[in-house]
Amino acid sequence: MAPAAPASLPMEADPSGFTERAPALVSLLPDEALSLALAQGDAFAVHAALTARLAREAAGAARDTLRELLAHRALFVVAERPPSLHSFLGTGLALTGLPPAPQQETPFIARRAVCLFGVPIWPLGEHMARRGRDGQLEVLGRVAGASGSRTARWRGLLAIGSVLLAGTGLAVAPFFEREVQLVNGLSRPVEVRLNERLITLQPGEIAKQELFGLGSPHHVEARWVGAQTPFEVLSLESTQRAVYNVLGAATLEVGHSSAPRGTHRLEGRTGSLEPQDEMLLQGSWERTVRDLADAGKWRQAAELARAIFLADPSAMQAGEQAALLLVNHSPVQALGFARELQRTFQADPVIGRLAQDIFLALGERSEAFTLYNTLVQTDPESVQKALMAVRVAPPEQQRTRYAQVLDRFPDSPEALRAVARVRLADGYAKEALNLLERAQAQGPESLEDLELRVRTLGSVKRFKDASAAVREFAKDPSRRTWELLLLAGRLARIAGPSRTQYISRDLIPPALTGSPEHMVTFVLLTGESSATEQDVKAVQEAGARDALELTRTVFKDWDKAVQMASTLSDKALSRLDPETAALLALELSHSKGPSSADPLFNSSLSLMAARKPLEAYVLTGEVKPDFPWLPPGLQAAAHLVRARVVPDNRFVEQAYARWADVLGGMARRALDAKYEEPSPQLPPSPPRFDRRFVHFTLFGLAQERAAAAKKAAEEAELARLPQAPKPEGDRIPRPWPAP
Numbered sequence: 001m002a003p004a005a006p007a008s009l010p011m012e013a014d015p016s017g018f019t020e021r022a023p024a025l026v027s028l029l030p031d032e033a034l035s036l037a038l039a040q041g042d043a044f045a046v047h048a049a050l051t052a053r054l055a056r057e058a059a060g061a062a063r064d065t066l067r068e069l070l071a072h073r074a075l076f077v078v079a080e081r082p083p084s085l086h087s088f089l090g091t092g093l094a095l096t097g098l099p100p101a102p103q104q105e106t107p108f109i110a111r112r113a114v115c116l117f118g119v120p121i122w123p124l125g126e127h128m129a130r131r132g133r134d135g136q137l138e139v140l141g142r143v144a145g146a147s148g149s150r151t152a153r154w155r156g157l158l159a160i161g162s163v164l165l166a167g168t169g170l171a172v173a174p175f176f177e178r179e180v181q182l183v184n185g186l187s188r189p190v191e192v193r194l195n196e197r198l199i200t201l202q203p204g205e206i207a208k209q210e211l212f213g214l215g216s217p218h219h220v221e222a223r224w225v226g227a228q229t230p231f232e233v234l235s236l237e238s239t240q241r242a243v244y245n246v247l248g249a250a251t252l253e254v255g256h257s258s259a260p261r262g263t264h265r266l267e268g269r270t271g272s273l274e275p276q277d278e279m280l281l282q283g284s285w286e287r288t289v290r291d292l293a294d295a296g297k298w299r300q301a302a303e304l305a306r307a308i309f310l311a312d313p314s315a316m317q318a319g320e321q322a323a324l325l326l327v328n329h330s331p332v333q334a335l336g337f338a339r340e341l342q343r344t345f346q347a348d349p350v351i352g353r354l355a356q357d358i359f360l361a362l363g364e365r366s367e368a369f370t371l372y373n374t375l376v377q378t379d380p381e382s383v384q385k386a387l388m389a390v391r392v393a394p395p396e397q398q399r400t401r402y403a404q405v406l407d408r409f410p411d412s413p414e415a416l417r418a419v420a421r422v423r424l425a426d427g428y429a430k431e432a433l434n435l436l437e438r439a440q441a442q443g444p445e446s447l448e449d450l451e452l453r454v455r456t457l458g459s460v461k462r463f464k465d466a467s468a469a470v471r472e473f474a475k476d477p478s479r480r481t482w483e484l485l486l487l488a489g490r491l492a493r494i495a496g497p498s499r500t501q502y503i504s505r506d507l508i509p510p511a512l513t514g515s516p517e518h519m520v521t522f523v524l525l526t527g528e529s530s531a532t533e534q535d536v537k538a539v540q541e542a543g544a545r546d547a548l549e550l551t552r553t554v555f556k557d558w559d560k561a562v563q564m565a566s567t568l569s570d571k572a573l574s575r576l577d578p579e580t581a582a583l584l585a586l587e588l589s590h591s592k593g594p595s596s597a598d599p600l601f602n603s604s605l606s607l608m609a610a611r612k613p614l615e616a617y618v619l620t621g622e623v624k625p626d627f628p629w630l631p632p633g634l635q636a637a638a639h640l641v642r643a644r645v646v647p648d649n650r651f652v653e654q655a656y657a658r659w660a661d662v663l664g665g666m667a668r669r670a671l672d673a674k675y676e677e678p679s680p681q682l683p684p685s686p687p688r689f690d691r692r693f694v695h696f697t698l699f700g701l702a703q704e705r706a707a708a709a710k711k712a713a714e715e716a717e718l719a720r721l722p723q724a725p726k727p728e729g730d731r732i733p734r735p736w737p738a739p
Contacts, residue, residue: 013035013038013039014038014039014041015039015041015299016038016041016042016043018038018043018046018075019038021075022069022075024065024068024069025038025069027062027065028050028053028062028065028066031053033049033052033053034046034049034050034053036049037049039333040303041299043075043076043077043078043144044076044078044144046076046144047070047076047144050069050070051070053066054066054067054070073109073126073128073143074107074109074128074143076143076144077128077140077141077142077143077144078141078142078143078144082138082139083112083124083125083127083139083142083239083272085112085139091115092114092115093112093113093114093115093124094112094113094115094120095110095111095112095127095129095137095139096110096111096112096113096115096120097109097110097111098110101131104130105130105131106130107128107129107130107140108129108130109126109128109129109143110126110127110129111123111124111125111126111127112124112125112126112127124237124238124239125142125143125237126142126143127139127140127141127142127143128140128141128142128143177210177211177212178210178211178212178238178239178240178241178242179209179210179211179240179241179242180194180208180209180211180218180236180242180243180244181206181207181208181209181241181242181243181244181273181279182194182199182201182206182207182208182209182244182246183201183205183206183243183244183245183246183250183252183281184201184202184203184204184205184246184249184250185203185204185245185246185247185249185251185281185283185284185285185288186203186246186247186249186284186285186308186311186312187203187284187285187312187315188203188224188312189202189203189224189225190222190223190224190225190246191222191223191224191225191227192207192220192221192222192244192246193219193220193221193222193223193230194209194211194218194219194220194244195211195218195219197209200225201246203284204250204281204284206279206281216238217235217236217237218235218236218237218238218242219233219235219236220232220233220234220235220236220244221233222246222247224311224312231247231310231311231312232246232269232311234269234270236270237270237272239272240272240275241272241273241274241275241277242270242271242272242273243266243270243271243272243273243279244269244270245266245268245269245270245271246269247269247285247307247308247311248267248268248269248288248304248307249284249285249288249304249308250281250283250284250285250288251265251281251282251283251284251287251288251291252265252266252271252279252280252281252282253265253266253279253280253282254266254271254273254277254278254279254280255277255278256274256276256277256278263280265291266279267300285304285305285308285318286317288304289301289304289305289318289321290543290574292304293321293325293570293574294543294570294571298325298328298329299329299330301321301325302321302322302325302326302329302330303322305318305319305321305322305325306318306319306322306337309322310344313345313348313351316350316351316354319341319351320354320605322337323337323338323354323357323358323361323605324604324605326358327358327361327362327605327608328602331362334358334361334362335358335359335362335364337358338355338356338358338359338362338364338368339355339371341354341355342355342368342371342372346375346385347382347384347385349384349387349388352372352388353388353391355368356368356372356388356391356392357605357606357609358605359392360392360605360608360609361605361608361609365392365394368392369389369392369393369394372385372388372389372391372392373389373393375388375389376389383405383408383409383412383414383415384414386405386408386409387402387405387414387415387418390402390405390418394625395624395625395626395628395629396625398422399422399426399739402415402418402419402422403419405418405419406418406419411442412442413439413440413442413443413445414439416435416436416438416439417435417436417439417445417449417452419435420432420433420435420439420452420456421452423435424452424456424459425628425629426628426731426734426738426739427659427731427732427733427734427738428730428731428732429456429459429460429730429732430460430730431730432456432459433453433456433457433460436449436452436453436456440453445473447473447479447481447483447484450469450470450473450484450487451487453466453469454466454469454470454487454491454663455632455662455663457469458491458494458662458663459659459662459732463491463494463495463496463499464495464499464501466491466495467491467492467495467500467502468501470484470487470488470491470501470502471501471502474488474502474507480507480508480509481509482509482512484507485504485507485508485509485512485522486522486525486526487663488502488504488507489504489522489525489526489527490525490526490527490663490664490665491663492504492526493526493527493528493664494662494663494664504526504528505528508522516535516538516539516540517539517541517544517548519535520535520536520538520539520548521548521551521577523535524548524551524552524555525551525577525666527664527669531548531552536548536552542571542572543569543571543572543574543575544575546568546569546571546575547568547572547573547575547576548575549564550564550565550568550572550576550580550584551576551577551580551666554580554583554584554666554670555669555670558670558671561584562584562587562588562591565584565585565588565600566588566592566596568599568600573599573600573603576600576603577666578603578604578606578607578633578634579633579634579637579666579667580666581600581601581603581604581607582600582601582607582610582614582633582634582637582667583637583640583641583666583667583670583671584600585597585600585601585607585611586614586615586618586637586638586641587641587644588600589615589618589619590618590619590641590645594615606631606634607634610626610630610631610634612624612626613626613627613630614627614630614634614637614638617639617642617735618638618641618642618645619645621642621646623735623736627736628734628736632660632661632662632663632665633661633665633666633667635656635657635660635661636657636658636660636665636667636668637666637667639653639654639657639660639667639735640653640654640657640667640668640670640671640672641671643657643671644671648721648722649721649722650721651721651722651723651724652722652723652724652725654672654724655724655725655733656725656733656734656735657672658672659732659733
């Protein structure tokens with residue numbers, strides 16, 4: 001006997017609870033269009049899916065169910081800002097079809113329409129409303145898919161056509177002219193087609209368009225400049241002052257000086273303004289996503305970030321934010337997002353790494369390897385697909401698999417760099433450098449490739465050559481990104497002025513020069529100079545300010561920083577850099593228990609994937625198979641926190657940290673600062689008297705002998721401890737055996 005269908009779907013499949021309010025929907029599944037609409041939580045999409053199903057459904061029980069569901073109008077109510085309702089002498093915008101007064105205290109459905117002397121002539125949509133205790137009508141939401149509106153419109157026009165032709169044009173004239181404001185909160189120019197008009201919007205631009213009509217919805221399309229296919233198509237309700245916010249990306253504030261409650265946020269892709277409203281653009285999509293997440297609206301934030309990323313795959317920050325929100329709040333949806341990226345962007349290694357990071361953060365390495373290994377079998381001549389499959393292979397197999405890829409593609413710069421990364425991780429810096437020089441002769445390098453070469457040169461103490469590589473890479477202004485700036489700043493501090501061949505601040509991207517947050521972050525993460533309390537307070541956004549204050553405290557008062565980290569807000573956690581978060585998370589994990597470190601580890605995909613090997617090393621000293629492949633900054637954090645867990649072994653762990661992270665990241669600057677920045681040695685003071693007149697008293701001689709004895713005892717005690725490992729041949733010390 002087949003199992004009974006569930007009464008409702010889980011929250012991941014039906015976030016808005018449609019099947020809970022209408023269990024009959026479950027009987028219509030499986031249905032791909034309906035399932036997608038339910039997962040989106042979109043009442044309009046659910047109504048459209050049911051309507052399309054009714055049109056093709058044969059007579060029977062399913063068709064009867066569809067009719068009953070579509071007749072349940074309250075099921076498709078969408079909460080939104082109350083619409084504009086203004087009329088004079090029965091002419092204007094009003095709700096029609098109201099039930100008798102005693103029945104208006106419970107929610108009912110009415111139609112908003114353009115009325116002429118009390119006669120509805122042009123329906124605009126259906127809304128759920130009720131009469132409040134104060135006697136005023138309250139509009140609770142809009143009803144998706146109003147039925148019969150076209151017929152009603154033409155019937156209304158025919159019924160009073162003679163009145164319109166008799167000279168009532170002046171009464172209706174205000175409703176002929178419509179205003180549409182188009183807003184671009186994306187980082188690239190966008191072409192918007194509004195009915196027959198084509199408008200190009202620059203990033204951060206608001207364009208006002210004047211149209212004429214009696215209320216027919218506007219057809220709107222948005223596409224990138226020069227593209228043939230739009231990334232967004234929708235029907236915009238025609239109101240006196242309509243707003244189209246491309247993808248809902250821009251942060252919009254609406255209000256007017258006489259408003260008693262000030263301004264309010266206009267959310268979503270479409271909206272409507274009152275005649276007296278003023279609209280201000282307060283931020284781009286980054287702020288919109290952040291504000292939604294900070295307000296606890298993670299689902300809307302994730303959907304917006306995902307939509308932006310799928311429209312513009314070069315916006316990696318949007319994809320990463322969508323992935324992080326989904327992994328933290330809905331692992332099922334996150335897994336679906338990873339599969340979607342793997343399926344859609346098979347030839348893009350950057351997006352492929354994002355998809356793999358989601359799989360790894362969810363602990364689904366085996367599924368990722370199966371999916372990417374299948375791509376290799378379908379396209380065996382693709383070196384990119386082969387390397388992507390090895391990246392998610394079982395960690396203990398990766399050395400062998402990378403070597404096999406290089407054997408198959410001996411002249412591939414990608415394969416050469418992949419094997420070089422493995423050899424550097426295992427401590428063979430000279431061999432890695434030879435491979436990187438071969439790769440550089442075969443093809444250009446990315447910023448990630450440059451960092452690998454800089455770290456390899458640093459491992460063999462060729463800091464001047466590393467500095468020259470950064471200078472050469474930065475000659476192209478388009479390459480001057482935030483990530484390059486951090487790399488250049490850290491290298492400059494380690495190399496010193498005599499070996500640095502550029503000025504770090506000359507590489508600051510122009511878009512960031514006016515950002516106090518980025519400038520303070522640059523100073524803190526690179527040690528280029530010191531950040532004052534006033535510098536941190538100049539950052540306006542509270543979450544960013546708290547994250548920077550914590551980062552600054554890490555260098556000033558470690559114990560206080562750990563205490564601050566345990567109570568850090570979600571707003572600040574999202575702004576903390578991964579190395580700082582890892583360092584504090586590992587300290588909390590061993591001192592207060594793993595659960596206390598959950599928020600910090602969950603602040604980035606890379607930390608989620610790296611948590612098990614990091615904690616295993618800190619708590620037990622075990623080197624998991626995937627520990628060697630972790631980023632150098634995270635390895636250094638594990639070594640230095642391990643040195644605090646086992647103080648007698650601190651010299652060994654400190655040495656491992658220095659060998660792992662030659663650029664001196666956050667962990668080394670916080671917990672190995674004495675080695676990183678030794679105090680300058682002052683020249684000896686000149687003697688106050690000629691040496692012939694210097695006489696040592698018995699008291700002074702006794703003090704000197706006591707100090708020497710104390711120093712000797714301390715040196716003997718330190719000599720008892722395990723000492724820092726030294727290189728063996730060409731291999732830099734590592735805490736795992738040579739492969």
